[in-house]
Amino acid sequence: MQKPWEAEVGELLTQAAQSCIDHGVDADAFMRGAFRAYVETRPGMKEYLEELQLLTQLEQLRKTGNMGSA
Numbered sequence: 001m002q003k004p005w006e007a008e009v010g011e012l013l014t015q016a017a018q019s020c021i022d023h024g025v026d027a028d029a030f031m032r033g034a035f036r037a038y039v040e041t042r043p044g045m046k047e048y049l050e051e052l053q054l055l056t057q058l059e060q061l062r063k064t065g066n067m068g069s070a
Contacts, residue, residue: 003011013034020030039045061067 016034017030020033025033039049058067
């Protein structure tokens, strides 16, 4: 019987975390690496997040009066 995907992912994440601990990688670096791997395996996700960040920055500039709205 095949494991549910959640169980399989949990095991893989546990193995990755243990490997990071064994090699002295801190939690922040582990989280950044996990997130980067997730984003890089999803087509278009990196571009989507970059666009979202840009839109947020533009909105902040508008709110502070540093950029006019069109």
